[in-house]
Amino acid sequence: MPHTFTHSTYHSICDELGKMDADFATVIQNHGYPPMWTRPNTFETLVHIILEQQVSLASALSALNKLRERIQEVTPARVLLLTDTELRECYFSRQKTAYVRYLAEAIVSGQINLEAFEQMEDEDIRRELCALKGIGNWTVDVYLMFVLQHSDILPLGDLAIVNAIKRLKGLPKETTKEELLIAGEQWKPYRTVASMLLWQHYLSSAKPPSPLKGEPLKNKKAR
Known part of the structure; x- marks a missing residue:
């Protein structure tokens, strides 16, 4: 069975990530816990x-x-x-x-x-x-x-996530997705909740574009 998270464990996982990564602790301190975005399985x-x-x-x-x-x-x-x-x-x-x-x-x-x-x-x-x-x-x-609330997904096809990692970590614009994936290794097995914190950080910036916007690929499909 895959690892999942629930409303009852969500904040404690956020706190655990804050202990793993001081930048996440700062996000929580400055902006509070991010919403636990959920949708029905339909x-x-x-x-x-x-x-x-x-x-x-x-x-x-x-x-x-x-x-x-x-x-x-x-x-x-x-x-x-x-x-x-x-x-x-x-x-x-x-x-x-x-x-x-x-x-x-x-x-x-x-x-x-x-x-x-x-x-x-x-x-x-x-x-x-x-x-x-x-x-x-x-x-x-x-x-x-x-x-499904699977706990260890890092959606690097999402532009907001990519830019949020670069901003939070002070990485150069030309940082590759492979390098971002390596940077995200420290957040296992909670990379989904880390992504929620990254969106929280991104949305706190001035006039950011919406999160959850898939990056266009060569075949023009968000894959």
Whole structure:
């Protein structure tokens, strides 16, 4: 079973990270504990995460709310009844229309079982989800962190996390992701909660862009 965290253990893990890393202790002292962001383990949640790829949180939520207005309950079966035109009217791009259809079909066919993921290891979940077009490592990281509360995820596909580590540690802009991964080794096995603290630090900066914004890759998908 993967290591997870809960509301009852969250603050104590933050404190443990503060003991491991004085910079985190300073974040907690200056800004308090970060929210424990969570989401339910549903098809709608995964649709929401796909919508958040490479756009603002506000834009993604606007599209999700438009979809909710149209079909009331966001389920695979109801989404598959919509035409591409109807999804475009819900502010879905052509690519994200395709991605959400692939996901809906995978759930309806039994290829993907969200409840089963609750008992599976990170890499097994990652392998199954990344087999679907339009879902990559960033999307899976957000799902593992916010939905399943797996405790040791460091989402280096997220620009806010990358920039927060550089700011907190005074690292140069050209620091590579490989070097950031090495820097994050000290936060194991709580890198998810460390990421929450990093977002807290980042959001405390003046006019930061939204967190949870996947970094575009060469194939233009947040993977």
